[in-house]
Amino acid sequence: xxxxxxxxxxxxxxxxxxxxxxxxxxxxxxxxxxxxxxxxxxxxxxxxxxxxxxxxxxxxxxxxxxxxxxxxxxxxxxxxxxxxxxxxxxxxxxxxxxxxxxxxxxxxxxxxxxxxxxxxxxxxxxx
Numbered sequence: 001x002x003x004x005x006x007x008x009x010x011x012x013x014x015x016x017x018x019x020x021x022x023x024x025x026x027x028x029x030x031x032x033x034x035x036x037x038x039x040x041x042x043x044x045x046x047x048x049x050x051x052x053x054x055x056x057x058x059x060x061x062x063x064x065x066x067x068x069x070x071x072x073x074x075x076x077x078x079x080x081x082x083x084x085x086x087x088x089x090x091x092x093x094x095x096x097x098x099x100x101x102x103x104x105x106x107x108x109x110x111x112x113x114x115x116x117x118x119x120x121x122x123x124x125x126x127x
Contacts, residue, residue, distance in 0.1 A: 003033075003095045008121030011085055019080040019121060021095030026116065028052060028076040032098050034106040034114065035069060035080045037091035037123075046107040047093070050078060058103035063089075085125045092120040 007019040021033065029052050038044040048069040049058045057069050068081040078095065096114040098106065106114070 003097055003116055003118040005093060005095045005118045005121040008093060008123045010124045010126060013085060013087055013125055013127050015085055015125075017082045017085060017123060019082065019093055019095075019123070021078040021080075021118060023076045023078070023095075023097060023116075026097060026099075028097075029073055030099060031115075032101055032103065032106055033069075033071060033078040034096045034098070034111065035078075036094045036096055036111045037089075038094070038120075039088075039091040042091075044094070044110045046109050046111065048080060049103045049106040051103055056103060058107040060107050082123070085123075087125045087127045090123060090125045092122050094118055094120045 003021050003023045005021050011017045032051050034049040035047040050069045050071045066084045071078045095118040097116040098114045
């Protein structure tokens with residue numbers, strides 16, 4: 001049971017990047033999928049969350065209007081479209097899944113208690 005991230009890389013400030021999270025081994029439609037990130041020397045933080053059962057989405061204020069989370073339930077894949085990226089978006093981005101919890105609780109938390117995690121993908125934004 002796992003999720004696997006892809007799509008990270010080096011991008012210039014103001015540019016765009018799309019991360020993907022392919023899930024397997026659990027009932028995707030019943031889960032909340034969150035994107036988290038951890039910058040060097042900082043605590044892990046929630047970025048965005050999608051509730052697969054109803055499609056509702058939640059975002060941390062610092063990415064609202066720039067990032068978009070979406071879910072393709074047929075492909076069991078969640079995407080994070082990152083636009084107008086900033087150097088402070090530089091971090092390892094992780095995909096995580098949880099059967100319970102609220103969207104705001106996931107986005108505003110640090111991911112403790114989430115059921116499944118990917119290994120992460122590095123996003124580096126150059127100024």
